[in-house]
Amino acid sequence: MSKLGKTARVSTIAILGPFGLLGIAYGQATKVDFVKDIQPIFQKSCLMCHGPHQQMGNLRLDAKQSVFAKVVVPGKSAESPLYQRVAGTGDVARMPMGGVLAKAQIDTIKAWIDQGGEWPDGIGAQVTATKTHWAFVPPKRPALPAVKNTAWPRNAIDDFILARLEKENLSPSPEADRITLLRRVSLDLTGLPPTPEEVDAFLKDKRKNAYERQVDRLLNSPHYGERWGRQWLDAAQYADSNGYEKDRPREVWFYRDWVINSLNRNLPYNQFVIDQIAGDMLPNATQDQIVATGFLRNTLINEEGGVDPEQFRMEAMFDRMHAVGTAILGLTIQCAQCHNHKFDPLKQEEYYRMMSFLNQTHEADVSVYTPQEEMQRTEILRRTREMEGTLQRRTPNWRERMTQWEEQVQSNQPEWSVLRPTVDDISTGGERYLPLKDGSFLALGYAPTQHRVKMTVKTDARNISAFRLELLTDPELPRGGPGRSSKGTCALTEFEVEAAPVDAPTKITKVKFSSATADFNPPETVAEPEKPEPAKRETTQPEAGKPDKKPRKPLVSGPVSLAIDGKDETAWSLDAGPGLRNQSRKAVFTAATPIDNPGGALLTFYLAQKHASQNSDKEDNNNIGRLRLSLTTAPNAAADPLPAGVREILSIPREQRTPRQVETVFG
Incomplete structure (x- = not known):
């Protein structure tokens, strides 16, 4: 071969x-x-x-x-x-x-x-x-090692320590003196050294369990929760400010106190975790359980102008996942954000499955009350119910009168057509407007304090008689809105509309309004004038030190008529005071002459919002949080005096309403 x-x-x-x-x-x-x-x-x-x-x-x-x-x-x-x-x-x-x-x-x-x-x-x-x-292997209790000096161990852990010392031919150090022992345990449990009085009391205590009694005293100290709560707060990324560009202070100390108090009252760990992950979803959740979910809101916040709200919402979501992994799972899970990691037990698919649970939450502040405020609130609600009950007793036929009233208010409402305009992003001052399915817009991201939002829309409607502006609540807004201020309120400086034929968009006519009505019209109030900030001192400027801007006129807030008076210092305010602020509101602006363009109209809306500081870095914006625009061709249109929630209940047959709904309508 x-x-x-x-x-x-x-x-x-x-x-x-x-x-x-x-x-x-x-x-x-x-x-x-x-x-x-x-x-x-x-x-x-x-x-x-x-x-x-x-x-x-x-x-x-x-x-x-x-x-x-x-x-x-x-x-x-x-x-x-x-x-x-x-x-x-x-x-x-x-x-x-x-x-x-x-x-x-x-x-x-x-x-x-x-x-x-x-x-x-x-x-x-x-x-x-x-x-x-x-x-990840379940621990098993090992057998105690054999030791020579059987008199030294006082507990099972000592046996392991002594066995290793004897293996190295070492002897245990002598027991520390009583003052040193008290100092060590005090620093360990409370972070504070013992006072001279506490040292004297311990030295005088000759009982066998004197040391154990000191441990119990320290565990019952409020400083115990402060000392060890700090470890959890660090893992939970707690901070007193927002971070990023402005780093404004944030009101989250209720969560800090909840962590401290939970440790001091020895809350079981499983409940400690459940309350922080899903406290608001528990049946009949208490205020404390809702506050506990602040664990998921300790992320950084970016309020810089021009940022993409969705981008930084996702950045916050990744930050929350990091907090959950570090504080609760005891894992660093950031690798799974981008890929599977051969040394991590959590895979990328599992990471995003877990993230989907957190990605269903609303980014909003909630109202929280101190014990004293809660007592006052409870008393106000009690007195309100008492007055409503008295009114019903004094009016035996109140049900019949309510029926007549319902029939009257249900028959006097015009038909409204919801508009879906396009927002001019350049006009928003860096604020972003997210369109929602119901035709409304949700304001997100940076909150400028001096801007005039422009919206445009085409319509085939003829003889337009009025426009309706709805300011709506939303879970994403502070305290539910409808505004973006820290109280959830807002103010509208001016409401302006321009109309032009679709086929001749340059033939613009400014709409004049004969009247404005609203379901809430507060009395006029005058705010303290804002002091101008001094200019920066420069050696090259001979007039350095003079104010940058002229003093502003005092800001006046009040009824909706101030939104069509042409003045920048006046505004329609939605602040109805404690307990009434966070409700949807509406205003109707009636045109002096109906708008009629046979070939269709191009409408341009301007919503001026200037009822706040001229310095946008200050946390006192008064912006609209969520809005919806509508038009009608009906004559004599006016704002519905009923709140949206009541109007919704009235659409339910009377025999199908719950007692709570009946109480809401009556109130």
């Missing part, structure tokens, strides 16, 4: 193509190299399902221990599940699932196994699965 024939019996040549090495088949006379011949096959075809990121069947083909424990019998390919799978022999399903290996690759694996399956040490992964990490 020729040399060429002998070579053909021993091995086949490597097949190279545009995609690289496709396979090498070996006979028994050629030594298979694991790194050169086997590992590339595993990496290309197997590790997606049996590698560091996923271990289907609890098998890792990148780990020597796993391979030889589960799928390779050295020297016996026919008995090896690995060969059976890739070759399709026996009753097992053939692998890989994405397509069978080339015959040359299968022959190479067979030869490698039959040659003993040599796998050099140090090649591949050193662990079989991240789940075997010691941190």
